[in-house]
Amino acid sequence: MNKKIIFFSIDRLGDYLIRSNVIKKISDNFTNVEIITSEKNNKLITSQTFFTNVILFNTKNKVLNKLKFILLFFLKSYDTAIALDGKNISTLLLFFIKAKFKFTYVYKKKGLVNLIYLKFIIFFFNIFKIKYEFLNSRALIINNEGENYPKMYQKLKKYFNNIENKTYFLQETKITNYDELFEKFVIIHLDEKYQDIINIDINFDEHLKKFQKEIDKKVIITSFNNTFNYYKKIKLDKINFNNLNNDILYSSKILIIENMPLDHFQNLLKNSHTNISCHSGYFVHTSLALNKRTIDIINKTDEIWYNNWIDDYKNYKKVYKSILNKKIEINEILNNIAHEIKKN
Helix, strand or coil: CCEEEEEECCHHHHHHHHHHHHHHHHHCCCEEEEEECCCCCCCHHHHCCCCCCCECCCCCHHHHHHHHHHHHHHCCCCEEEEEEECCCHHHHHHHEEEEEEEEEEEEEEECCHHHHHHHHHHHHHHHCCCCEEEECCCCHCCCCCCHHHHHHHHHHHHHCCCCCCCCCCCCCCCCCCCHCCCCCCCEECCCCCCCEEEECCHHHHHHHHHHHHHHHCCCEEEEECCCCCCHHCCCCCCEEHHCCCCCHHHCCEEEEECCCCCCHHHHHHHHHEEEEECCCCCHHHHHHHHHHHEEEEEHHHHHHHHCCCCCCCEEEEEEEECCCCCEEEEHHHHHHHHHHHHCC
């Protein structure tokens, strides 16, 4: 068995999750597994016990941290180093790290400048014997040069033959608080992506009450640090997680829980009937990782882009908040979601 590997995943929660099984399978070949994270995915990755060392790269102070990390990793020895995030700092560190095998993903973007950059960087990859694969940027994917990111990460099977055609690996949490409510509720996660829904700030709470009666299940609404106007106008009680108790949890037909920790959030998602969001990356991919019914509220114009992140549609459904130039009102969106839920 090889000894030491380092991964670079200095990006978001959803990005980590769609390559999580690839990371786990590769890690099974090593006794020491390190990973560099961002502040966005650090808590989740730290909870995954197969990592020997989780290192935080603070993206809020990039210049200082780049210098710090170059000094920290200069000629540091590993058997393998894999950059999965396409970030400049990850690519740069590959040149300074000593490793028998180095690999990175490189984003292809539009424009002559990016084409010149690609030729330049690939020239040095070849000199330093760094293996690579291309990933298309959003602009290229939307222009019908589509691909599937989970499948692209699985191309590492060329070098690690224990990789499966499976997207997610997510360890169970120790939390069991919501097990007794199994499939008696649905979750709606609210964030900034609801702002462009027509009439979202007019009687949203009344539409939610009607929706709850229609599906005949408890509705648990989650949100994190939500300061948007539509959310402020919701007249339903908002409970901070620290004030949540079983009386509130079990008695409420509609409950808004604010700022729930990730381990509780994962257990809540695991026990729901259906999980609904406007493509919140962590929410969608955790739900799918747990094999839960997942409904994504999206603009039709974003469909090609979001398809790029999903490789199994068994539990994944889409409901549109706009089609071409027509925006769809919140009451109609909730009606369409209720229709999908009642199918199951």
